[in-house]
Amino acid sequence: MKIWIRYLSFFGLGIFLFITLISMAKSPEMIIEGEWKELAWEYEKADIKTFSSKASEDNDSSYIKDIAGQDLVIHKAEKWIFCPNGKLILKGENYTKEITWNIKGRGNILELKYDNNNIEHYSLTELENDKLILNFDTSAHTRGIARLTFEKVN
Amino acid sequence: MLRKYSNSRSLSDNIKLGTLSAFSAGMVNIGSLLLFFSFSSNVTGHYAILAAEIVKGNLYQIAVVFSWIFLFFLGSFVSNLFVIHLNQKNSYIAHSIPLILEIICLMMVGFYGEYFYKETLAETEILLALMLFAMGLQNGLTASISNFTVKTTHLTGTTTDLGILFSMFTKKEFRNNEALKGRAKLLLYITAFYLIGAITAGFTYVYLNFKMFYLVSLVLIVIIIYDLSKLKLKMYWHQRKLIRLNFDNVIRMEKGKEESVAS
Numbered sequence: 061m062k063i064w065i066r067y068l069s070f071f072g073l074g075i076f077l078f079i080t081l082i083s084m085a086k087s088p089e090m091i092i093e094g095e096w097k098e099l100a101w102e103y104e105k106a107d108i109k110t111f112s113s114k115a116s117e118d119n120d121s122s123y124i125k126d127i128a129g130q131d132l133v134i135h136k137a138e139k140w141i142f143c144p145n146g147k148l149i150l151k152g153e154n155y156t157k158e159i160t161w162n163i164k165g166r167g168n169i170l171e172l173k174y175d176n177n178n179i180e181h182y183s184l185t186e187l188e189n190d191k192l193i194l195n196f197d198t199s200a201h202t203r204g205i206a207r208l209t210f211e212k213v214n
Numbered sequence: 215m216l217r218k219y220s221n222s223r224s225l226s227d228n229i230k231l232g233t234l235s236a237f238s239a240g241m242v243n244i245g246s247l248l249l250f251f252s253f254s255s256n257v258t259g260h261y262a263i264l265a266a267e268i269v270k271g272n273l274y275q276i277a278v279v280f281s282w283i284f285l286f287f288l289g290s291f292v293s294n295l296f297v298i299h300l301n302q303k304n305s306y307i308a309h310s311i312p313l314i315l316e317i318i319c320l321m322m323v324g325f326y327g328e329y330f331y332k333e334t335l336a337e338t339e340i341l342l343a344l345m346l347f348a349m350g351l352q353n354g355l356t357a358s359i360s361n362f363t364v365k366t367t368h369l370t371g372t373t374t375d376l377g378i379l380f381s382m383f384t385k386k387e388f389r390n391n392e393a394l395k396g397r398a399k400l401l402l403y404i405t406a407f408y409l410i411g412a413i414t415a416g417f418t419y420v421y422l423n424f425k426m427f428y429l430v431s432l433v434l435i436v437i438i439i440y441d442l443s444k445l446k447l448k449m450y451w452h453q454r455k456l457i458r459l460n461f462d463n464v465i466r467m468e469k470g471k472e473e474s475v476a477s
Contacts (some may be wrong), residue, residue, distance in 0.1 A: 062255035071288075074284050077280065078277055078280060078281050078284070081273050081274075081276055081277035081280065082273075082274070082277040082278075084273050085272075085274035085276075085277060086274065087274060087335060087336075088335065089334070089335050090275060145331075159237050162333040162334070162335075163249045163335045164252075164333070164335070165250065165251035165338070166248055166252055166263070166275050166278045166279055166339065167251045167274055167275055167278065167335055167339075168275070169251040171333075177297075181251070193462075
């Protein structure tokens, strides 16, 4: 086989593989669009002793939400509505806020921008059609990585 | 920096090329991390991510990371293609073309980012792909023309080599070896300037944002112009020498004529 045919085949195979994969997959931007409901706030590196002394197992999630999310706007939200125009509506009890969302990296970083130019970043640990898990680093007094789990409502 | 090829290069040539290109690679890598949340030069990490995404079965991420690795490979391939096919005709041009392509890629990232970027995922991935291709071009060029001595876009190999060299220097025979000392000096320069570039990007990206890529392009232009100026200077001296030789010959001929007339 001529050498240029071998090279063309090699590069053609690479391009073919890329096109096949990308056409089979759905962009994270499309998967995330819709309404998501918060299920739980957890720690991946939890200090179990601290939690067991301060909160019972049943309300661990709300305790973690109170401690870890106290400086975050999303703290008050229970429903997240990702609109296709880059708007995110955070809905809680007697609370609604509209912010901007983007996905960056290789589709693994969720960026939230607020009106006051505050920016928060979350790792999109899991993004499936009906399940969304976000991770974020917390401050020192609540050491560890916090995890937010959502289920798709609409 | 760019005129000489392989074994004809001096340590000084490699240090100059290594420091400037490592500085630009450090800036690009941290710039891409801060702006796009992904590295653009250390492909080792991308291989690990690719493996992790394959295990998770995330087809979209597999495709994206695969294309990034492929583009880095393509950059290196294209770079060496120019070097080996054009080297016989004009080594300076052969070595400059990959750098010019790299500048075009980085300028495109800077220009698009500054005026058109809407922060969509597709844009982020395409701009990162351009940067990976640019880094592939740079690493391919520096490695190719320096006989695999200068690699500037990632520091895994550099740190490994430095570790080996430093352990070798515990023996006097290696400590007195000029070639090994020169190699250690080169690797230390590359490491230091990569870090300086990365720190510069970290401090300036808030003010410069996408304009950072113009600064990187400027560093690369310096590499090209440095050699061009040296070439011009060399040509100027050569021409002056020729003119002086011709002038001497004319005087000699005139003298010869006068002597023959007198005799």
